[in-house]
Amino acid sequence: MAVELSRRGLFKALGAGLTLSATGWSSQAGAVPAAAGRSEAAAAPGDALQLWYRAPATEWVQALPTGNGRLGAMIWGGVAHERIGLNEDTLYAGGPYDATSPDALTALPEVRALIFAGRYAEAEALADAKLLSRPAKQMPYQPLADLLLDFDRADHIDGYRRSLDLDTAVATTEFRSGGAWHRREVFVSEPDQCIVVRLSADLPGRISLRLGVDSPQAGDVQVDEAGLLFQGRNAGFAGIEGKLRFALRVQPRLRGGTLRVARDRLHVEGADELVLVLTAATSFRRFDDVSGDPQALTAAHQAQADAHAYPALLARHLAAHQALFRRVSIDLGSTPAAQLPTDQRVQAFASGNDPALAALYHQYGRYLLICSSRPGSQPANLQGVWNDLMAPPWESKYTININTEMNYWPSEANALHECVQPLEDMLFDLARTGAVTARRIYDAPGWVVHNNTDLWRQAGPIDGAQWSLWPMGGVWLLQQLWDRWDYGRDRAYLRRIHPLFKGAAEFFVATLQRDPSTGAMVTNPSISPENQHPFGAAVCAGPAMDSQLLRDLFAQCIQISEALGVDTAFAAQLKTLRAQLPPDRIGKAGQLQEWQQDWDMEAPEMHHRHVSHLYALHPSSQINLRDTPALAAAAKRSLQIRGDEATGWGIGWRLNLWARLGDGEHALQILKMLLSPERTYPNLFDAHPPFQIDGNFGGTAGITEMLLQSWGGSIFLLPALPSAWPDGQVRGLRVRNAAGVDLHWRDGRLRSALLRSERGGTYQLVHGDSTLTVALRAGGQQRIGLRGNQLVKQ
Numbered sequence: 001m002a003v004e005l006s007r008r009g010l011f012k013a014l015g016a017g018l019t020l021s022a023t024g025w026s027s028q029a030g031a032v033p034a035a036a037g038r039s040e041a042a043a044a045p046g047d048a049l050q051l052w053y054r055a056p057a058t059e060w061v062q063a064l065p066t067g068n069g070r071l072g073a074m075i076w077g078g079v080a081h082e083r084i085g086l087n088e089d090t091l092y093a094g095g096p097y098d099a100t101s102p103d104a105l106t107a108l109p110e111v112r113a114l115i116f117a118g119r120y121a122e123a124e125a126l127a128d129a130k131l132l133s134r135p136a137k138q139m140p141y142q143p144l145a146d147l148l149l150d151f152d153r154a155d156h157i158d159g160y161r162r163s164l165d166l167d168t169a170v171a172t173t174e175f176r177s178g179g180a181w182h183r184r185e186v187f188v189s190e191p192d193q194c195i196v197v198r199l200s201a202d203l204p205g206r207i208s209l210r211l212g213v214d215s216p217q218a219g220d221v222q223v224d225e226a227g228l229l230f231q232g233r234n235a236g237f238a239g240i241e242g243k244l245r246f247a248l249r250v251q252p253r254l255r256g257g258t259l260r261v262a263r264d265r266l267h268v269e270g271a272d273e274l275v276l277v278l279t280a281a282t283s284f285r286r287f288d289d290v291s292g293d294p295q296a297l298t299a300a301h302q303a304q305a306d307a308h309a310y311p312a313l314l315a316r317h318l319a320a321h322q323a324l325f326r327r328v329s330i331d332l333g334s335t336p337a338a339q340l341p342t343d344q345r346v347q348a349f350a351s352g353n354d355p356a357l358a359a360l361y362h363q364y365g366r367y368l369l370i371c372s373s374r375p376g377s378q379p380a381n382l383q384g385v386w387n388d389l390m391a392p393p394w395e396s397k398y399t400i401n402i403n404t405e406m407n408y409w410p411s412e413a414n415a416l417h418e419c420v421q422p423l424e425d426m427l428f429d430l431a432r433t434g435a436v437t438a439r440r441i442y443d444a445p446g447w448v449v450h451n452n453t454d455l456w457r458q459a460g461p462i463d464g465a466q467w468s469l470w471p472m473g474g475v476w477l478l479q480q481l482w483d484r485w486d487y488g489r490d491r492a493y494l495r496r497i498h499p500l501f502k503g504a505a506e507f508f509v510a511t512l513q514r515d516p517s518t519g520a521m522v523t524n525p526s527i528s529p530e531n532q533h534p535f536g537a538a539v540c541a542g543p544a545m546d547s548q549l550l551r552d553l554f555a556q557c558i559q560i561s562e563a564l565g566v567d568t569a570f571a572a573q574l575k576t577l578r579a580q581l582p583p584d585r586i587g588k589a590g591q592l593q594e595w596q597q598d599w600d601m602e603a604p605e606m607h608h609r610h611v612s613h614l615y616a617l618h619p620s621s622q623i624n625l626r627d628t629p630a631l632a633a634a635a636k637r638s639l640q641i642r643g644d645e646a647t648g649w650g651i652g653w654r655l656n657l658w659a660r661l662g663d664g665e666h667a668l669q670i671l672k673m674l675l676s677p678e679r680t681y682p683n684l685f686d687a688h689p690p691f692q693i694d695g696n697f698g699g700t701a702g703i704t705e706m707l708l709q710s711w712g713g714s715i716f717l718l719p720a721l722p723s724a725w726p727d728g729q730v731r732g733l734r735v736r737n738a739a740g741v742d743l744h745w746r747d748g749r750l751r752s753a754l755l756r757s758e759r760g761g762t763y764q765l766v767h768g769d770s771t772l773t774v775a776l777r778a779g780g781q782q783r784i785g786l787r788g789n790q791l792v793k794q
Contacts, residue, residue, distance in 0.1 A: 047163075048334070048338070048356060048359075048360070049165060049166040049167045049360065049363060050163045050164065050165050050166070051064065051163060051164045051166075051342040051360070051364070051683065051684060052161060052162065052163035052164075052341055052342055053077070053161070053162050053163070053341050053342060053343060053682070054160060054161065054341055055160065056076055056077040056078045056079060056160075056162065056173075057076040057077055057078075057162075057682075057683075060074065060085070060388050061681035061682065061683055061685055061687075061691055062076075062343075062681070062682045062683055063075055063076045063077070063083075063085065063683060064077070064162065064163075064164040064171045064683055065164075065368070065371065065384070065386050065683070065685075066164070066169060066170075066171050066186055066187055066188045066195075066371060067087075067188050067371030067372055067384070067385045067386070068188040068189060068190040068193065068371065068374060068377075069089070069190065069370075069371065069372060069373055069374025069375075069376070069377030069385070069419075069422070070088065070089050070090075070193065070374070070376065070377040070378070070385070071086075071087065071088055071089070071188050071193070071194075071195055071280060071385070072085075072086070072087035072088075072089070072188070072371070072372070072384070072385035072386045073085065073086055073087070073171075073186060073188055073195050074087075074386055074388070075162075075164075075171040075173070075186050077162035077171075077173040077184075078149075078173075079151070079154045079157055079160070079173075079175060079177070080150070080151050080154035081148070081149070081150055081151070082148070082149040082151070082173075082184070083146050083147070083148060083149075084146065084147040084149075084186065084195075084197065085143065085146050085386070085388050086143070086144045086145045086146065086147060086195070086248065086278065086280065087143060087144055087385050087386055087387055088144050088246065088248075088280045088281065088282060089141075089372075089377055089378040089381075089385050090244070090282045090284035090378060090455060091141070091142050091143075091144055091217075091234060091244065091246055091282050092139045092140065092141050092142060092234070092244070092397075092454060092455040092456070093139045093140050093142055093234055093235045093236060093237035093240070093242060094139040094234070094236060094237050094238075094240035094241070094242060094243065094456065095234075095240065095241060095242060095243025095244065095290055095456070096243065096287060096288045096289075096290065096456055097240045097456055097458070098436070098458075099133035099134055099135060099138075099458055099460055099462075100133065100134075100436065100437060100440045100441065100460055101130060101131055101132060101133060101134050101441070101460070103129075103130040103131075104130060104131045104440065104441040104460075105440060105441055105442070105443055106130070107126060107127075107129075107130035107131060108131070108441065108442065108525075110126060111123050111126050111127050111130075111131065111525050111539075112513060112524050112525060112541075114126065115524055115525055115539055115540060115541050116513075116515070116516055116517075116524065116541060118535070120533070120535045120536065120537035120539055120540065121535065121536040121537045123525065123537065123539050124465045124466060124469075124537040124538065124539045127461075127465035127469050127525060127539060128464055128465050131441065131461055131465065131469065131525075132460070132461055132462065132463075132464070132465065132468070133458065133460040133461060133462050135238035135239050135240065136238075136462050136463055136464075137237070137238040137395070137462060137463070138395060138397055138452055138453070138454040138456075138458050138462055139237050139238075139240060139395065139397070139454045139455060139456060140237060140390070140391060140392055140395035140396060140397065141381055141382075141383070141387050141392060141395065141396040141397055141454075141455075142216075142217070142234065142235065142387065142389075142390050142392075143215070143216065143217075143387055143388050143389065143390070144215065144217065144246065144248060144280055145213050145214060145215035145217065145230060145248055146213070146214045146215065147197070147211065147212075147213060147250065147276075147278065148211065148212050148213070148214050149199075149209050149210075149211050150209055150210045150211070151208065151209045152208040152209060152210075152269075153177065153178060153208065154177055155177060155178060156176075156177060156178060156179075157175050157176065157177050158175070158176050159174065159175055159176045159181075160173075160174070160175040161173075161174050161175070162174070164683075166325065166360075166363050166364060166366075166367040167322065167325060167326070168187070168318055168321070168322075169187055169188070169317070169318075169321045169325070169367065169370075169371065170185050170186070170187045170314075171185070171186045171187070172184065172185050172186075178206070179203065180201040180202055180203040180206045181201060181202040181203075182199075182200070182201050182206070183198075183199075183200050183201070184197070184198070184199050184200075185197070185198045186198075187314065187317050188317075188371070189305075189313060189316060189317040189320070190317070190320045190321070190374055191316045191317065191319075191320050192301070192304055192305045192308065192313060192316060192317070193279065193301045193304070194277050194278060194279045194301055194302070194304075194305045194313075195277075195278040195279075195280075196275065196276070196277055196278075196305075196310070196313055196314070196317070197275070197276040197278070198273070198274070198275045198276075198310060199271075199273065199274045199275075199276075200272070200273045200274075201272070204256060204272045205256060205257065205270040205271070205272060206272075207257065207268060207270070207271040207272065207273065207274050208257070208268060208269045208270055208271070209267075209268055209274075210262070210265045210266070210267050210268075211228075211250070211252075211265065211266050211268070211276070212228070212264055212265040212266070213228055213230045213248065213250065213264075215230065215232075216390050217232050217234065217235070217246070218232050218233060218235070219231055219232020219233070219246070220232065221264045223261050223263070223264055223265070223266065224261065225259060225260075225261060226251065227249060227250050227251035227252055227266070228248075228249065228250040228264075228266065229247065229248070229249055229295075230247070230248040230249075230250075231245070231246065231247040231248070231294070231295065232245070232246060233245055233246070234246065234282070235390065243283075243290045244282045244283050244284055244290055245282065245283040245290075245294055246280070246281070246282040246283070246294050247280065247281055247282075247294035247295045247297070247298045248278065248279070248280045248298070249278065249279045249280070249298045249299070249302055250266075250276055250277075250278050251276070251277045251278075251279075251302055251305075251306075252266060252268065252274060252275070252276055253274070253275040253276075253277070253310070254268060254271045254273070254274055255271060255272045255273040255274075256270065256271050256272035256273070257269055257270040257271030257272065257274075258270065258271075275310050277302060277305045277306075277313075279297075279298040279299075279301035279302050279305070280294075280298060281294040281297035281298050281301070282294050284455070286429070287429050287433065287455065287456050287457040321370065324370050324415075324416060324418065324419075325363075325366065325367065325370060327414075327415035327416075327732045328363075328366065328414050328415050328730070328731065328732035328733060329729075329730070329731045329732060330359045330362055330363065330703075330728075330729075330730045330731075331359060331728050331729050331730070332355035332356065332358055332359045332725045332728045333355045333356065333725060333726070333727050333728055334355070334356040335352075335353050335354055335355070335356070337352050337353060337354035337356070337357070338354060338356040338357070342360075342682070342683075342684065343682040345357045346675060346676070346677055346680050346682065346684070347677055349672060349675045349676065350672040350673070350675070350676050353724065355724060355725050355728075357675065358671060358675070358703060358725075360684075361675060361680075361684060361696075361699055361700070361703070362699070362700050362703040362704070363700075364684050364696065364700070365410055365414075365696045365697050365699060365700025365701075366410060366414050366416060366700060368380075368384055368693060368696055368697070369407070369408075369410060369411060369416055369419050369697065370416065370419060371384070371385065372384035372385040372386075372693070373407075373408075373419045373420075373421075373422050373423070374418070374419060374421075374422070375418055375421040375422070376421075376422075377422050378422055378426070378455065379398065379404065379407070379408075379422040379423045379425075379426050380404075380407045380408075380422075380693065380697075381396055381397055381398055381404075382394055382395075382396045382397060382398070382399060382403055382404075382692050382693065382694070383396045383691060383692065383693055384407075384693040386693075393688075393690050393691075393692075394692075395454070397452060397453065397454040397455075398426075398452060398453045398454065399451065399452055400449065400451060400452060400453060400473035400474075400476065400477055401451040401470060401472075401473060401476070401529040401530065401610075401612075402529065402610065402612075402649065402653065402694070403649060403692065403694040404423075404477065404694075405476050405477060405479070405480065405619070406649055406652060406653065406694040406695075406697050406698045406701070407693065407694055407697045408420055408423055408480045408697070409619060409656070409697055409698060409700075409701035410697050410700040410701045410704060411480070411483075412483045412484060412486075412487040412734055413487075413701070413704050413708065413710065413733055413734050413735070414700065414704060414733065414734070415732050415733070415734050415740075417484055417487065417488060417734075420480060420481070420484050423477065423480055423481075424481055424484070424497070426453075426457070426477075427474070427477055427478065427481065427500055428500065429457045430447065430449050430453060430457055430459060430474055430477075431447045431474075431499070431500055431503055432447075432457070433447075433449075433457040433458065433459045434447030434448050434449045434459040434474055435447040435503070436459070437449070437450075437459040437460050438507050441460065442507070442510075442511050444506075444507050444510040444511050445503075445506045445507065445510055446502075446503040446504060446505070446506030446507030446508075446509075446510065447459075447474060447503045447504060447507060448471045448474060448504075448507045449471075449473040449474035449477070450462070450468050450469065450470055450471060450473050451467060451468040451470050451473050451529065452468065452473075453473070459474075465525075465527075465538070465539055466527065466530070466532065466537065466538035466539070467527075467529075467530050467538075469525050469526065469527055469538075469539055470526055470527045470529055470546075471507075471511075471523060471526060472523070472526070472545070472546055472549050474504055475504055475508075475549045475550070475552075475553050476549055476615075478497075478500060478501060478504060478553065478556075479549075479552060479619065479620070481497045481500065481501075482501075482552075482556050484497075485497065486736045486737070487710075487734050487735070487736055487738065488738055489737060489738040489758075489759050489761075491563070491564075494560060494563060494564065495564060498560050498564060498566070501553065501556055501557050501560060502557060502560075502567065502570070504553060505553055505554060505557045505570075505574060508523070508550060508553075509573065509574070509577060511523075512577065513541070515541055515542060515582075515596070517596075518542075518582065518596060520542060520547075520580060520581060520582040520596070521577060521580040521581060522541045522542025522546070522547070522581075522582060522596070523541065523542055523543075523546040523550075524540075524541035524542065525539050525540075525541070526539070526540060526541065526542070526543055526546050527539055527540060527543065528540070528543035528544065528545055528594050528595060528610070528612050528613065529545070529610050529612045530608075530609075530610050531594065531603065531605065531608045531610055531612070532603065532604050532605065533594075533595055533597075533599045533603055534599050534602035534603055534604065535599075540595055540596075541596070542582050542595075542596050543594060543595050543596070543612070543613070544582070544584060544585075544592070544593060544594055544595065544596075544612075544613040544616075545594075545612040545613055545615050547581040547582045547583075547584075548584070548613075548615050548616040548620060548622060549615065550578070550581055551578060551581060551622060552620055552622070554574040554575070554577065554578040555578065557570070557571060557574050558571045558574055558575060582596050584616060584622075584623065584631055584634075585598070586630065586631070586634040587600055587601070587634075588601065589601050589637065589641065590633070590634060590637040591634055591637045591638040591641055592613055592614065592616075592623075592631065592634040592635045592637070592638045593613065594612065594613040594638075600638070600641070601641075606641065606642070606643075607642055607643040607645065607646075608642065609646045609647045609649075609650035610650070611638070611639070611642055611650070611653060611654070611657065613638065614635050614638060614639065614653075614657055616631075616635070617632065617635045617657055617660050617661070618653075618656045618657050618659075618660045618705075619656070621660075621711035621712050623635055624660070624711065624712060625661065625662060626712065626714075627712060632661065635657070635661075636661055639654065639657055639658070639661075642654075644669070644670055644673060645673070647688045647689075647692075647695070648674065648679045648680075648686040648687050648688045648689070648692060648694070648695030649686065649688065649692060649694040649695040649698055651670060651673050651674045651679060651695065651698075652674060652686070652694065652695045652696075652697070652698020652699050652701075652702060653698055654670050655667055655670040655671055655674060655698065655699065655702030655703075655705075656698065656701055656702045656705050658670055658720070659702055659705035659706045659709070659719070659720040660705060660709070660720075661720075662719050662720050663720060664706055664719075664720035664721050664722040664723075665722050665723065667702065667705075667706050667720050667722065668706075668722035668724055668725075670702075671699065671702065671703070674686075674695065674698075674699050674702075675699070679695065684696070686698075686699070704733065705719075705720065706719070706720040706721060706722070707719075707720075707721065707730055707733070707743060708730070708733050708735070708741055708743065710734075710735035710736045711736070713764060714764045714765070714766050714771075715735045715736075715739075715741065715755075715763060715764065715765045715766065716766045716767070717741075717743060717750055717753055717765060717766065717767040717791075718743065718745060718750055718767065719766075721745065721748065723748060726745075726746070726747055726748045727745065727746050727747065728744075728745055729742070729743060729744040729745070730742065730743050731743075735763075737757075737759075737761045737763065738757065738758040738759040738761070739755060739756060739757045739758065739761070739763060739776075740755075740756045740758075741753060741754065741755055741756075742754040749786065750767055750785070750786050751785065751786075752783055752784065752785045752794065753765070753783070753784045753785070754781060754782075754783050754784075755774060755776070755781060755782050755783075755784065756776075756780075756781040757776035757777070757778065757779070757780050757781070758778065758779070759778050760776055760777045760778035760779075760780065761775075761776065762774070762775045762776075763775075763776065765784060765791055767786070767791050768789060769789070770786075770789060770790045770791045771791070772784060772790075772791035772792070772793070774793070
C-alpha cells in the first residue's frame with residue numbers, strides 16, 4: 001500500500017498522547033496524578049523479574065520487546081493510541097544473489113605481494129578496487145508493519161503502569177479510565193507461531209477502538225469481518241531486486257460488542273474483551289529459495305491458533321518459554337533502589353547500590369536470546385529480531401568480527417543451548433556459500449567467510465577492505481559450536497559439526513603464506529578487525545587474532561580426529577602447521593601486540609573499540625593468569641592502554657576480559673559503565689549507540705564470568721566477585737564436560753556449591769588458592785564447601 005512515512009511520524013508523535021512530567025505523566029487533556037491505587041505499589045519481591053514504567057514509551061528504545069525467535073513485537077504501551085511494532089526474521093531486502101568480484105582471484109597475488117613489501121596503502125586501494133563484493137553492501141533487515149490501535153475513550157487516567165515480565169514473556173499495560181480498570185497483554189507464542197494481544201476491562205462493554213496496519217513496505221491491506229490481511233513484496237537494495245513476498249494476518253476474537261469494517265480498518269464497539277491473533281511469514285525457504293507461500297503459512301498458523309482459546313494459548317506459551325527461562329536463577333541481593341521504575345534505576349545505577357538491577361540485566365540478556373533465537377528461526381542479528389527502520393544501522397544483519405559471536409556468549413553457561421541451533425544452521429549455509437567464495441577469490445578448497453553476512457549468506461568482503469578483508473569470520477563463529485560440544489559432550493553432535501571444522505581448516509592449509517620477514521605461516525591479506533596500523537591502512541599479514549583463532553581451530557580439529565577416529569593424516573598436518581603460526585608477543589610498552597610487528601603505540605586510534613588481539617584471553621583461554629602469567633599481564637596492559645570507554649558491545653567485551661583477569665572490582669566498574677544511560681536505553685536495550693543487542697549479551701556473559709568460569713579443564717568458583725555483591729546465589733549455570741553448578745555465598749565468602757554431572761567425569765574446582773578434584777558418575781552430584789580457605793566435599 002506504499003504507506004506515507006509522514007503518517008508513521010505523526011503516529012509516533014501522537015502514539016502515546018502523553019508527555020512526561022515530574023510527578024508522573026500528563027495527557028493532552030491536562031495533568032493527572034502519578035500512578036496510584038493497585039499499580040502505585042512499588043516493585044515487590046514478585047516483581048524482581050519485571051521491567052516497569054509509569055509512562056508510555058515516546059520513542060522506540062522505550063518500547064518493550066517480546067518475541068519467539070521468528071516473530072518480534074515492540075509494545076509502546078500507549079493509552080489512547082497504541083502502537084505495536086512487528087518483525088518477521090526473514091524479511092530482508094533483496095533476494096538470492098552472488099556478489100563475488102570477478103576480478104578478485106587475478107588481483108589477489110599482487111595484493112599479497114604489496115602487503116609483504118610493506119606497501120599497505122597501495123594494497124588496500126587495490127583490494128578496494130578488485131576484491132570487494134559487488135555490490136559492496138549486503139541486504140538490510142527490515143520491519144514488517146505496525147499494528148495500530150486507536151481507542152474511542154481514554155480520559156481521567158490514573159494508576160498507569162506498563163511492564164515486561166521476563167518470567168512469563170508477557171508485556172502488560174494497565175491503567176484506570178472512566179471508572180474501569182483496563183489491562184492489555186501481549187505475548188509471542190513459540191508453539192503456536194503467533195503474536196497474541198488481549199484487551200480487557202473489569203467493567204463490561206468498555207473495549208471500543210479502531211485497529212489497522214501501517215507499514216513502510218509496499219503492499220495492500222484487505223479487510224473483512226474475519227480480520228486483516230496485509231501482503232506485499234519486499235524492497236530491493238543496492239541493485240539487488242526484491243524477491244520475497246510477505247503476508248500478515250490479524251484475526252480478532254470478540255467477547256461481547258460488535259465488529260464492523262470501515263475502509264482498511266476494523267472497528268470494535270462495546271466489547272467486554274478483544275483478543276487479536278497475528279501471524280506473519282515470507283516466501284523465504286532457504287538462502288537460495290524464495291518459493292514459499294506466505295499466505296498459506298499464515299493461514300495455517302491462524303488455524304493452529306484457532307484451535308485454542310486464549311487461556312490455552314497463554315498456557316502453551318508459558319510452558320515453552322519457562323522451560324528455557326527458568327533453568328537459571330540469580331540473586332545478587334536487593335536494596336530499596338529495586339523498588340523504583342526501571343528507567344530510574346538505570347539513571348542511578350552507576351552512583352547507587354542496586355545489585356538487583358545487575359541480576360535483572362543478566363536475566364534480560366537470557367530473555368532476549370530466547371526471544372530472538374529459537375530452533376527454526378534465523379540467528380539473532382545486530383538487533384536481535386527487533387527493527388523499525390527500512391535502512392537500519394549497519395543493515396541490522398550479521399557482523400561476524402565480534403557482534404554475532406557476542407550474541408551467543410551467554411548461551412552455554414546460561415543453559416540455553418537450544419538457542420544456538422539457528423547459528424549452527426547458518427554455519428551449514430555459510431559452508432556452502434563460503435566454498436564458492438573460497439574457490440572464486442582464493443582458488444582454495446574448504447570454505448571462508450569474511451566480516452559480515454546476511455539472510456542470503458553472502459561470504460565475501462564488503463564496504464571497504466579496512467573493515468572487511470578478514471577471512472576469519474567463519475572460524476570465530478565455529479567456536480560457539482565447539483562450546484556446544486564442550487558443554488554437552490554429545491558425540492553425535494560432534495560428528496554432525498565435524499565437516500564444518502574440517503572445511504574451515506582446509507581453507508587455511510591451502511591459503512596460509514610464508515612471511516618472508518618472520519618465517520611464520522600467516523594469513524595474507526587480513527586485518528586486525530577494523531583497526532588501522534600506523535601505515536595508513538588496516539590490511540596486513542598475520543595479525544595476532546588470526547593466529548589465535550587458528551590455534552584454536554587446528555587444536556579442535558585435532559581433538560575431533562582423536563575423539564572420532566578420523567582424519568589422522570590431516571590432524572598431523574595441522575599439528576605441524578599450528579607450530580608455525582606466529583606466537584603471541586609482548587611489545588615495548590609491556591602490551592600484548594596486536595600485529596606481528598610492535599606497532600601498537602603508534603596506531604592512530606589508541607582507544608579503539610575493538611580489542612581483537614585479546615581474543616586469546618576471552619572468549620578463548622589460550623592466555624590466562626594460571627598458565628601464561630606473563631602474557632596475561634601483557635593482555636592487562638593492553639586493556640589499560642585501550643581504556644574502559646567504548647561502544648556498548650566494546651564495554652561488554654571489556655567486562656568479560658576483566659572478569660577473566662580475576663578483577664571483580666574493575667569488572668563492576670565496567671558493568672556500571674554498561675548500565676549507564678549513555679550505554680543502556682530505558683528498555684534496557686544496549687546503546688552502541690544506536691541500539692545493538694550484542695552489548696546486552698556481552699553484559700549477561702560478563703556477569704556470569706564474574707561468578708563462574710569454566711576453561712582449561714577447571715571450574716572457577718566466584719573468580720571475580722565484587723565486594724558490592726557480598727551475599728547471593730545462582731542456580732542452574734552450566735560448565736564444560738556436561739555439568740551444572742549452583743553457588744551460594746555470604747559475606748563475600750563461598751558457603752556452598754553443588755556440582756551435577758550429566759554424563760559423568762572428573763572435575764577440577766578452583767576457589768582462590770584451593771583446588772579440589774571431584775569424580776562423578778552420570779547423574780551424580782556433589783556438594784562442596786569451605787573449611788578454612790580450602791574446598792572440601794560436604
